[in-house]
Amino acid sequence: MARSMHVRRPATLASLAAELGVSRTTVSNAYNRPDQLSPELRRRVLDTARRLGYPGPDPVARSLRTRKAGAVGLLLTENLSYAFRDPAAIGFLEGLALACEDAGTGLLLVPANPEREDVAAVHRAGVDGFVVYSVPDDDPHLAAVLERPVPTVVCDQPDIGTVDRVGIDDRGAMYELARHLIELGHRRIGVVCMRLARDRNDGFVTPDRQHAAHFHVQRNRLTGLAEAFSEAGVDWSQVPVVERFDHNMASGASGAAQVLDRDPQVTALICTSDVLALGALTEAARRGLRVPHDITVTGFDGIRAGEEAGLTTVRQPVLEKGRAAGKLLLDTNERSRPRSVNLATELIIGKTSGGPRGGAEERWFGP
Amino acid sequence: MARSMHVRRPATLASLAAELGVSRTTVSNAYNRPDQLSPELRRRVLDTARRLGYPGPDPVARSLRTRKAGAVGLLLTENLSYAFRDPAAIGFLEGLALACEDAGTGLLLVPANPEREDVAAVHRAGVDGFVVYSVPDDDPHLAAVLERPVPTVVCDQPDIGTVDRVGIDDRGAMYELARHLIELGHRRIGVVCMRLARDRNDGFVTPDRQHAAHFHVQRNRLTGLAEAFSEAGVDWSQVPVVERFDHNMASGASGAAQVLDRDPQVTALICTSDVLALGALTEAARRGLRVPHDITVTGFDGIRAGEEAGLTTVRQPVLEKGRAAGKLLLDTNERSRPRSVNLATELIIGKTSGGPRGGAEERWFGP
DNA sequence: TGAAAGGACCGTAACGGTTCAGAACCAATT
DNA sequence: AATTGGTTCTGAACCGTTACGGTCCTTTCA
Numbered sequence: 001m002a003r004s005m006h007v008r009r010p011a012t013l014a015s016l017a018a019e020l021g022v023s024r025t026t027v028s029n030a031y032n033r034p035d036q037l038s039p040e041l042r043r044r045v046l047d048t049a050r051r052l053g054y055p056g057p058d059p060v061a062r063s064l065r066t067r068k069a070g071a072v073g074l075l076l077t078e079n080l081s082y083a084f085r086d087p088a089a090i091g092f093l094e095g096l097a098l099a100c101e102d103a104g105t106g107l108l109l110v111p112a113n114p115e116r117e118d119v120a121a122v123h124r125a126g127v128d129g130f131v132v133y134s135v136p137d138d139d140p141h142l143a144a145v146l147e148r149p150v151p152t153v154v155c156d157q158p159d160i161g162t163v164d165r166v167g168i169d170d171r172g173a174m175y176e177l178a179r180h181l182i183e184l185g186h187r188r189i190g191v192v193c194m195r196l197a198r199d200r201n202d203g204f205v206t207p208d209r210q211h212a213a214h215f216h217v218q219r220n221r222l223t224g225l226a227e228a229f230s231e232a233g234v235d236w237s238q239v240p241v242v243e244r245f246d247h248n249m250a251s252g253a254s255g256a257a258q259v260l261d262r263d264p265q266v267t268a269l270i271c272t273s274d275v276l277a278l279g280a281l282t283e284a285a286r287r288g289l290r291v292p293h294d295i296t297v298t299g300f301d302g303i304r305a306g307e308e309a310g311l312t313t314v315r316q317p318v319l320e321k322g323r324a325a326g327k328l329l330l331d332t333n334e335r336s337r338p339r340s341v342n343l344a345t346e347l348i349i350g351k352t353s354g355g356p357r358g359g360a361e362e363r364w365f366g367p
Numbered sequence: 368m369a370r371s372m373h374v375r376r377p378a379t380l381a382s383l384a385a386e387l388g389v390s391r392t393t394v395s396n397a398y399n400r401p402d403q404l405s406p407e408l409r410r411r412v413l414d415t416a417r418r419l420g421y422p423g424p425d426p427v428a429r430s431l432r433t434r435k436a437g438a439v440g441l442l443l444t445e446n447l448s449y450a451f452r453d454p455a456a457i458g459f460l461e462g463l464a465l466a467c468e469d470a471g472t473g474l475l476l477v478p479a480n481p482e483r484e485d486v487a488a489v490h491r492a493g494v495d496g497f498v499v500y501s502v503p504d505d506d507p508h509l510a511a512v513l514e515r516p517v518p519t520v521v522c523d524q525p526d527i528g529t530v531d532r533v534g535i536d537d538r539g540a541m542y543e544l545a546r547h548l549i550e551l552g553h554r555r556i557g558v559v560c561m562r563l564a565r566d567r568n569d570g571f572v573t574p575d576r577q578h579a580a581h582f583h584v585q586r587n588r589l590t591g592l593a594e595a596f597s598e599a600g601v602d603w604s605q606v607p608v609v610e611r612f613d614h615n616m617a618s619g620a621s622g623a624a625q626v627l628d629r630d631p632q633v634t635a636l637i638c639t640s641d642v643l644a645l646g647a648l649t650e651a652a653r654r655g656l657r658v659p660h661d662i663t664v665t666g667f668d669g670i671r672a673g674e675e676a677g678l679t680t681v682r683q684p685v686l687e688k689g690r691a692a693g694k695l696l697l698d699t700n701e702r703s704r705p706r707s708v709n710l711a712t713e714l715i716i717g718k719t720s721g722g723p724r725g726g727a728e729e730r731w732f733g734p
Numbered sequence: 735t736g737a738a739a740g741g742a743c744c745g746t747a748a749c750g751g752t753t754c755a756g757a758a759c760c761a762a763t764t
Numbered sequence: 765a766a767t768t769g770g771t772t773c774t775g776a777a778c779c780g781t782t783a784c785g786g787t788c789c790t791t792t793c794a
Contacts, residue, residue, distance in 0.1 A: 061780035084461035094451035109474040428750035
């Protein structure tokens, strides 16, 4: 009725051009190429735009025409909020955000709910490229991203050869950490790791499941451990490895408890992340175990809270990883072939690791 | 030369339809409305699409036609990475991300560099709405957002009447905190606050600058303090208020130092954020001042690290704030008029506040 | 004075889809 | 035999912009 009378359709470039009696091109140029028209006309265009309430060229229409969205997508395949809980993920995000900011590019967080396998969000994302961060290698969202005809960088993922990749040498880094423990004398160990696949399996992990793990990072860290300890004469198939689906301190604590219940004699608890290790520390404390006197605990990542706790861990440059991923994606160079970047890690020997049964003091005051 | 021979242009809906001998509509339906065509034909379409390497309908073209981008923009007007440094901002982001995830909507971080006043990023953002979080009220990016014809929610900003708003009662919450200190007996106080405007002014703040502050949150917190202490007979114009541009613990420490250098007799250091307060605590420790015996320190926000330090503060529901902003924005209800939501805060009396000159114990063991 | 150069503006053709009102066809009902 | 209804598919309009390749007019310079 009367309501629909004055719903004048919003102004467009064309209507503005008609009002002014100039071509659409000219109006477009007023916004995008001021040098292509006289200052007076430009002012007239802009004034009329203001008068008509024209908000400037529609970004979507512009993107369609220019084939540039001015944004990159980030795929996390966790509850989106996961990214804001995990310190390592936050660091990665910050680095990626920095790279985007430098390039004046937006960063689109793609809502990829792991529950319902709804890949539509990936299809809907108007972006110039994707960064994929630590998703299971059989994730349908990842597959959907790879089908999109835009450049992609995978991070903490296996090198699939067709797209750029940035990561660290998880296997090597964990191998080095294991060597440290072996040199301290540890042979009877337990492991707490993050989830290895998309299904929930809170409990002990068979060697089969370890090998078949769909999370590249976890798989390689376990492999590094297995290699080092096997070389040291430990039968890896007998080592208790506990998996936790949720990644938080509570999981670390309960995982540690499960290991210690199975074998109270373990002298070292190796966790595949600092967050889990911090949880393991609380469980050790709860049991009255002194660290590292009674038990050694190690992590992985090098997060701030771990540092404050003096955690023995592997520090990885999470921020740099994000930044590198962004730079790789936004680097418009004629790329010869997919690039693969490995960032350096650093073994941090803190005060949560020592020789079995109180041998720690030797390290503290030794040479 | 030969290189350009096989650069067959990427498949489109139209080319696919031509190949199949069906209309574009049918191909479109194959993707968007499976019930509109026979299963066999649909399969044939999808198979051919795979064979031709057609990645599915282009998201940008779709957005242009449907007038839906499937994403909301977030404007922070800080270095984008700021959001990942500040715990309160992270909480807000997480809440907002949760709301977006629930709605299957993407979240676009708009690169709004505060240095160069380049508003283009706001114009380029293909989004269905904006959330604006804690930017100075005279920020050109904010103005640019308000000119875009999309729904907007401002958060921790003044109510401008034309768009939805979510926030807390900063003035009232700070007033309450001030009352707590007044009841403890504090009259000689100092304040460390975050930046009040877009220009850098690391130092003492005149009452004029306090009133003219462009950051709504800071202005209101200072007002709450001024009101309470004025009522208690304190001449607010004599109270040292120090401003810091950068928001980190180092700023808190140096700000506290500046206050204490000016007036070593202050019995309470009121900081307008927990991060600043944590810095102030380190400065107090550096000077050998016992907290709260020698000096009281308070914060604002209720972040985790503050909780662990036993900080007296005002806890605000940062995550809920983000979630509320997202819900407000994504709620498609016929909105009668712009809505304004105030979330509740809670005064947390920790162990960093006590009576002046060692009066704290009375509170600890008192009734 | 004529040719060349340059500035200012324009027309057309995409960009790649979605949508809606039908058309064509077939089976079932009246 | 005509009507109805349902399914399946089509044609054309439209979304709002920018790229491209002009035209036209004014200056400049030999």
